[in-house]
Amino acid sequence: MAKPVERTAVVGAGVIGSGWAARFLGAGLDVAAWDPAPNAESKARAAIDAAWPAMSRRGLASGASPSRLIFHARLEDCVAGADLVQESAPERETLKQDLLADVDVANPTAIIASSTSGLLPTLLSTKMSRPERMLVGHPFNPVYLLPLVELVGGERTASETIDSATAFYKSVGMRPLPVRKEIVGFIADRLMEALWREALWLVNDDVATTEEVDAAVVYGCGLRWSLMGTFLTFHLAGGEGGMRHMLHQFGPALKLPWTRLVAPELTDELIDKVADGCEKQAAGRSIRELEARRDGFLVELLALVQKYWPEAEGLPGRL
Amino acid sequence: MAKPVERTAVVGAGVIGSGWAARFLGAGLDVAAWDPAPNAESKARAAIDAAWPAMSRRGLASGASPSRLIFHARLEDCVAGADLVQESAPERETLKQDLLADVDVANPTAIIASSTSGLLPTLLSTKMSRPERMLVGHPFNPVYLLPLVELVGGERTASETIDSATAFYKSVGMRPLPVRKEIVGFIADRLMEALWREALWLVNDDVATTEEVDAAVVYGCGLRWSLMGTFLTFHLAGGEGGMRHMLHQFGPALKLPWTRLVAPELTDELIDKVADGCEKQAAGRSIRELEARRDGFLVELLALVQKYWPEAEGLPGRL
Numbered sequence: 001m002a003k004p005v006e007r008t009a010v011v012g013a014g015v016i017g018s019g020w021a022a023r024f025l026g027a028g029l030d031v032a033a034w035d036p037a038p039n040a041e042s043k044a045r046a047a048i049d050a051a052w053p054a055m056s057r058r059g060l061a062s063g064a065s066p067s068r069l070i071f072h073a074r075l076e077d078c079v080a081g082a083d084l085v086q087e088s089a090p091e092r093e094t095l096k097q098d099l100l101a102d103v104d105v106a107n108p109t110a111i112i113a114s115s116t117s118g119l120l121p122t123l124l125s126t127k128m129s130r131p132e133r134m135l136v137g138h139p140f141n142p143v144y145l146l147p148l149v150e151l152v153g154g155e156r157t158a159s160e161t162i163d164s165a166t167a168f169y170k171s172v173g174m175r176p177l178p179v180r181k182e183i184v185g186f187i188a189d190r191l192m193e194a195l196w197r198e199a200l201w202l203v204n205d206d207v208a209t210t211e212e213v214d215a216a217v218v219y220g221c222g223l224r225w226s227l228m229g230t231f232l233t234f235h236l237a238g239g240e241g242g243m244r245h246m247l248h249q250f251g252p253a254l255k256l257p258w259t260r261l262v263a264p265e266l267t268d269e270l271i272d273k274v275a276d277g278c279e280k281q282a283a284g285r286s287i288r289e290l291e292a293r294r295d296g297f298l299v300e301l302l303a304l305v306q307k308y309w310p311e312a313e314g315l316p317g318r319l
Numbered sequence: 320m321a322k323p324v325e326r327t328a329v330v331g332a333g334v335i336g337s338g339w340a341a342r343f344l345g346a347g348l349d350v351a352a353w354d355p356a357p358n359a360e361s362k363a364r365a366a367i368d369a370a371w372p373a374m375s376r377r378g379l380a381s382g383a384s385p386s387r388l389i390f391h392a393r394l395e396d397c398v399a400g401a402d403l404v405q406e407s408a409p410e411r412e413t414l415k416q417d418l419l420a421d422v423d424v425a426n427p428t429a430i431i432a433s434s435t436s437g438l439l440p441t442l443l444s445t446k447m448s449r450p451e452r453m454l455v456g457h458p459f460n461p462v463y464l465l466p467l468v469e470l471v472g473g474e475r476t477a478s479e480t481i482d483s484a485t486a487f488y489k490s491v492g493m494r495p496l497p498v499r500k501e502i503v504g505f506i507a508d509r510l511m512e513a514l515w516r517e518a519l520w521l522v523n524d525d526v527a528t529t530e531e532v533d534a535a536v537v538y539g540c541g542l543r544w545s546l547m548g549t550f551l552t553f554h555l556a557g558g559e560g561g562m563r564h565m566l567h568q569f570g571p572a573l574k575l576p577w578t579r580l581v582a583p584e585l586t587d588e589l590i591d592k593v594a595d596g597c598e599k600q601a602a603g604r605s606i607r608e609l610e611a612r613r614d615g616f617l618v619e620l621l622a623l624v625q626k627y628w629p630e631a632e633g634l635p636g637r638l
Contacts, residue, residue, distance in 0.1 A: 015558045050607060054614035058621065091572070117569075118577050140539045141556050142610070145617045148539035175538045181526045185577030188535040192549075194517035194578040195510050199549050202509065203592050204583040207500045210596030214548025216507040219494045220459045220467035222548065225541035226620060227627060229533025230511075230518050237460050239334045250436075253410070258437050258504030259513040261580035264523040273522050277529030288369060291461070295373035297627040298464045301545060301620065302377065308546060308616040 005111070005168045007032070009082035011075065011103060016115050017088035018044035019143030021069055022051045024086075026144060027172040028061030031069045034078035041071040051144045058145065075099075076106040084168060086137065088115040093123060100134065101127035111164055113137035118185040121154030132158040135165055138186060139174075147175040150186045191230075198259050218305065227297045235278040236294065240287050243278040247271050324430070324487045326351070328401035330394065330422060335434050336407035337363035338462030340388055341370045343405075345463060346491040347380030350388045353397035360390040370463045377464065394418075395425040403487055405456065407434040412442060419453065420446035430483055432456035437504040440473030450475040454484055457505060458493075466494040469505045510549075517578050537624065546616045554597040555613065559606050562597040566590050 008024045010017045013035035021044060024031045033044065048066050072078040079085050085107065089099050096114060103112055104127075112134045114124055125131035136152035149169050153162050162178060169176045179186050185193060202208045208216070224233045231243070238246030247266065254263035264270060282290060327343045329336045332354035340350045340363060352363065367385050391397040398404050404426065408418050415433060422431055423446075431453045433443055444450035455471035468488050472481050481497060488495045498505050504512060521527045527535070543552045550562070557565030566585065573582035583589060601609060 015556065050610065051614065054611075054618050057615075057618045091569070118572065118575065140543075142614060142617070145614060145621065146539060146542060147621070148535060150535070175534070177531060177534055177538075179527070180531075181524075183526050184575060187521060187527050187532060188539040190517055190521065190578045191514050191532070191536065192540045193572075194513040194580045196549055196553070197573065197578060197580045197582040198509055198513035200573075200583050200585075200589065200593070202506060203596070204589050205500075207502050208498070208506050210550040210593055211600050212496060212499075213506060213510070214550050214600065215494070215496055216467060216469070216510065217544050217548035218546065219496075220465060220507040221511045222541065222544035222546075223465060224459075225536050226545040227537065227541075227624060229536035229541065230515055231529040231533050234515070237334065249410070253437065253512075254516065254519075256437065256503060259509045259516060259580070261513045261516045261578070263516040264519050266519075270519065270523050274519070274529055277522070281530050281533065291369065292373075293627055295370065295461060295464060297623060298461070299373050299376045300623055302464065302466070304616060304619055304623070305546060308612055 003083065005083040005164075005171070006030070007082050007084075009033070009079045009085045009107075009110070010088065011035075011078065011085060011099065012088035012090075012115075013040050013044040013071075014088065015047070015141060016139065016143060017086070018047040019051070019141060020086045020088060020115070020139065022048045022055060022144035023172055023174075025066055025068055026052075026055045026060050026064050028064045029068070029172070032078045032082060033069060033071045034073075034075050035071075044071075045069070051142065055144050075102055079103050079107045079110065082107060082110045084111045084113065084165075086113050086115060091117060091119070093119055096124050097127045100124055104128040104130055104134075109133075111135070111161060111168070113165060115139060118189050120182055120184060121152055121157060122182060123154075125154055125156060131156040133161050135161050136186070137165055137169065138189075140188065147173065148177060148188065149174045150177050150179050150188060152179045152182060152186055154182060194261055198261065201260055218309070223298060223301055223305075224294070226301065227294060231274065231278050232281050232290070235282065236287060236290055242275070242282070242287055244271070244275040247274065322402065324402040324483075324490070325349070326401045326403075328352070328398045328404045328426075328429070329407065330354075330397065330404060330418065331407035331409075331434075332359050332363040332390075333407065334366070334460060335458065335462060336405070337366040338370070338460060339405045339407060339434070339458065341367045341374060341463035342491055342493075344385055344387055345374045345379050345383050347383045348387070348491070351397045351401060352388060352390050353392075353394050354390075363390075364388070370461065374463050394421055398422050398426045398429065401426060401429045403430045403432065403484075405432050405434060410436060410438070412438055415443050416446045419443055423447040423449055423453075428452075430454070430480060430487070432484060434458060437508050439501055439503060440471055440476060441501060442473075444473055444475060451477040452480050454480050455505070456484055456488065457508075459507065466492065467496060467507065468493045469496050469498050469507060471498045471501060471505055473501060513580055517580065520579055537628070542617060542620055542624070543613070545620065546613060550593065550597050551600050551609070554601065555606060555609055561594070561601070561606055563590070563594040566593065
């Protein structure tokens with residue numbers, strides 16, 4: 001395990017980069033920043049100021065301050081001396097490859113993490129001399145509040161790099177999810193993108209407006225997903241039989257054209273993987289116990305949605 | 320507009336049917352029930368008793384009581400005299416067609432709603448003499464808490480039926496979403512099914528376990544969806560430029576294999592539909608205002624998730 005991260009550098013300070021800066025500052029760290037775009041510094045500082053009240057309510061480390069952010073005019077000065085460099089440049093492969101190579105030259109020891117939403121670390125690190133310290137650390141907007149960060153190593157990434165990055169992201173209040181296979185889109189973006197593409201089809205084909213799609217998510221599936229994800233949610237849809245019964249009951253629906261996405265064959269092996277996984281997640285709790293917890297959560301969440309989204313009283317459409 | 324609904328009947332009293340019974344009872348209505356399965360009544364009453372504490376915290380109508388549920392041995396006795404019949408039988412087309420035809424004979428005036436997750440009302444009502452009063456009223460589990468109900472009329476459904484059902488579902492605390500086109504899977508299930516099928520692929524291909532998929536949803540995308548849905552969430556991903564800038568920036572990603580679902584062509588027409596829809600939803604609020612609201616919501620939601628899901632402290636995987 002490498003030494004603890006004390007100094008961080010953010011390379012690119014747009015929505016994602018400034019979100020990283022805010023999270024690192026909130027954890028009481030020093031942050032060096034670089035972004036060649038016009039007004040990047042003033043925009044980033046404004047974004048961090050806007051984020052600070054919510055971050056304060058969530059809890060700041062002692063000594064945390066936006067004043068510990070320093071912008072640099074040169075990339076080399078930004079990353080020199082950093083223990084971890086977080087790259088959040090535009091999502092273009094060659095641009096990121098060149099930028100990561102420059103960082104590699106300017107700082108020979110830091111962990112170098114790319115915020116890419118779906119590009120592969122093996123490809124992004126091709127121009128680096130020390131690719132073993134490079135990985136993907138993919139966050140979710142707003143970075144200063146959402147806990148998830150997907151960690152993806154490339155073919156040449158050292159396992160110590162993943163371990164150090166895991167420890168670091170935990171230390172700034174995140175929940176690192178190491179991705180087992182290097183696959184484009186990783187895990188969360190593949191799920192989001194599937195829903196997003198289906199949503200675009202619905203709007204494209206005039207089945208629904210954007211408002212109607214959002215209403216269907218907010219008042220239906222979205223409420224459950226924030227507590228249980230998709231598998232454990234369906235584990236509770238099958239009654240006492242749980243996921244195994246649910247797959248038996250709704251398995252045939254996988255053949256129906258309920259989305260433009262074709263489903264995998266529901267083999268015995270896949271059924272076992274899914275049902276065993278859900279039983280492990282349930283950790284001995286009965287369906288009834290899980291339901292009671294879900295219901296308690298939903299009651300409070302519904303009150304939250306009403307508090308923060310009063311305009312949504314009437315749904316769109318023919319109402 | 321037909322007369323207000325005073326007496327309801329639930330046909331089928333499994334997870335969904337008993338959830339409907341609980342919601343109607345909570346709204347202070349009388350509920351007649353029928354279900355030919357063994358022990359259906361005792362299971363349904365146990366489910367309603369389990370739901371009642373959460374429903375009480377959410378708010379019950381005066382006079383609401385589980386004792387206002389009466390089970391009948393014969394379908395005819397159950398539906399006779401009801402103003403609205405809610406059918407929640409197993410998801411098999413011919414079974415539902417026959418059952419709806421029997422209800423049609425036994426009660427000539429009630430609104431008849433099917434809870435089907437995705438079958439088409441035009442097909443479900445083929446054996447009815449009075450299909451004009453039949454529609455789909457598709458709820459989400461747990462029915463007694465989740466507000467969304469999708470309303471789908473068939474080719475022979477009268478517009479008054481949709482109007483009456485809309486008024487009724489609103490009166491029991493729901494948010495009816497009329498679906499513009501009769502399409503299999505409707506809106507929410509197409510979105511859920513797209514995400515579900517992609518999730519099954521990820522588990523099938525050993526990219527992730529069910530736990531890892533759920534963690535990616537709970538700590539990433541799921542947190543945002545419960546407030547904003549998918550379109551307004553992405554409206555905030557593009558910085559001050561909103562959805563139009565986001566489509567410009569991430570549009571090319573629609574061509575990437577980030578899911579097994581192929582995306583629609585991002586034509587100018589589709590861009591206009593999506594961006595105009597988001598601007599309408601934003602209703603004059605700036606991106607910064609929407610961000611501040613989202614952040615306040617997320618701070619409270621994160622505390623809720625921690626309260627209800629303490630086991631989730633450590634994410635699964637290599638940690």
